[in-house]
Amino acid sequence: RKEVEQDPGPFNVPEGATVAFNCTYSNSASQSFFWYRQDCRKEPKLLMSVYSSGNEDGRFTAQLNRASQYISLLIRDSKLSDSATYLCVVPRNNNDMRFGAGTRLTVKP
Amino acid sequence: GAGVSQSPSNKVTEKGKDVELRCDPISGHTALYWYRQSLGQGLEFLIYFQGNSAPDKSGLPSDRFSAERTGGSVSTLTIQRTQQEDSAVYLCASSWDGELFFGEGSRLTVL
Numbered sequence: 001r002k003e004v005e006q007d008p009g010p011f012n013v014p015e016g017a018t019v020a021f022n023c024t025y026s027n028s029a030s031q032s033f034f035w036y037r038q039d040c041r042k043e044p045k046l047l048m049s050v051y052s053s054g055n056e057d058g059r060f061t062a063q064l065n066r067a068s069q070y071i072s073l074l075i076r077d078s079k080l081s082d083s084a085t086y087l088c089v090v091p092r093n094n095n096d097m098r099f100g101a102g103t104r105l106t107v108k109p
Numbered sequence: 110g111a112g113v114s115q116s117p118s119n120k121v122t123e124k125g126k127d128v129e130l131r132c133d134p135i136s137g138h139t140a141l142y143w144y145r146q147s148l149g150q151g152l153e154f155l156i157y158f159q160g161n162s163a164p165d166k167s168g169l170p171s172d173r174f175s176a177e178r179t180g181g182s183v184s185t186l187t188i189q190r191t192q193q194e195d196s197a198v199y200l201c202a203s204s205w206d207g208e209l210f211f212g213e214g215s216r217l218t219v220l
Binding site: 006032034036038043044045046049075087089091095096098099100101102 | 124140142144149150152154157158164165200204207209211212213214
């Protein structure tokens with residue numbers, strides 16, 4: 001099993017749709033998790049942190065399921081500007097940050 | 110500047126040449142990371158520094174790759190005897206309170 005695994009997609013959804021991505025991880029000792037967003041030919045930027053059961057920020061909700069060792073990212077009311085690659089990060093320890101391969105999302109008019 | 114700075118932004122080199130990539134992290138950030146990203150692929154972890162020491166070098170693809178960090182600040186990633194498969198974007202990030210701040214990357218093309 002890969003250390004951090006994501007469905008690469010692509011996910012193609014219409015504007016206004018709700019879409020969810022999962023990220024599974026193998027290190028049961030991981031305590032904190034992150035979702036990053038990467039636009040085409042740009043550097044990744046932090047979208048959300050997930051420290052306990054979950055986190056919500058506007059249209060974005062991140063949830064953690066420790067028993068099944070996955071985190072999810074839910075995007076409601078998708079906008080064209082949400083089109084990007086979403087990267088899951090699972091630290092091995094506080095500083096050793098490992099990225100998933102990313103899930104590509106395209107929101108279409 | 111306030112962000113992570115990487116140089117060069119673009120480097121084209123011939124197979125067999127050595128290249129050196131530089132990363133200047135955000136002042137005060139103790140952790141520094143190097144990742145490699147090939148076109149359409151995810152981020153491949155190379156190495157990270159806590160201060161000047163690198164606890165885990167296992168991500169470096171081969172012994173042609175080395176990295177150092179001095180003074181808890183600037184880091185250099187050196188690739189010796191470059192090969193075509195080394196072509197990628199090399200991303201550096203520094204960290205504060207768990208959040209990674211990335212530079213814009215150094216795009217390396219090996220002909």
